[in-house]
Amino acid sequence: MSGGLRSGQVAEAAGVNIQTLRYYERRGLLAEPERSAGGHRLYTQEAVTVLRVIKAAQRLGFTLEEVAELLEAGRHRHGRPVAGVQQRAAAKLAEVDGKIADLTTMRAALAAAVEAGCDDLTVCAEDPCCPIPFTGLAEENRHAGSGPVQISGAPRR
Template sequence: MTGLRTGQLADAAGVNVQTLRYYERRGLLDVPRRSPGGHRLYPAEAVTLLRVVKTAQRLGFTLAEVADLLEAGRHRHDVGLRARAREKLAEVEQRLADLTVIRDTLRAAISAGCDDLIACAGSSCCPLPFAEIAERNDRAEPR
């Protein structure tokens, strides 16, 4: 019987053995056949699959989203990688915009010499958005 044993697959794909087991439980990786001695034997294509999963995760997709993408690819569903990549790109761009605001606010706090959160929150020259946060929270609370 040919195939990759667990350690060989893990090394080839750059993951650990626990990751293989977890992906099997999640249904991302098919349960492998067994050798006569009981060793798991994975097909060579499993290396590519694992690399695809890890790459998709690095691009911001969750394991659930990766599983959906794999399933869509297997069944040729209408909503495949291109549509989901557009959605993920929109999420990433929003996070970048949020991070830009955070970065700029932190730079302003450093420049303003803010050393004490309580004192800064009470100051009219405080660059931190304490008033905006409180206002949003007040609007969000049910009356």
């Protein structure tokens, strides 16, 4: 292979550092490049594209393991659409929507606690006017296998 890209060139073009490039090689996300006569790694332009795809998939919330599965499926598609990409994207979207809903609930409770001046959770747990949702915690923890929680009621203002 003559005229390949060196590690620094690939990393810069893809917006990653060289350690990230090597890490993805070790993980098998990026094919090991050919070597020059002097032993330097020489990459194709495709390596830049693969790195950009990896980073984009990570920004969308896919784990490196999920990215590896998507890349592997793409390598074996031979011009056909990759089965499951739409399904995986839809599942990831549902996961993100769930996290947003949870964060929205958390934000509302925290904003109400700040506005109410809640300063001591133990005192607040005994006040029915507290905006922090202590009552749902016992049920959540029971499902998580940690047993019932003794806190009930609402915190004090």
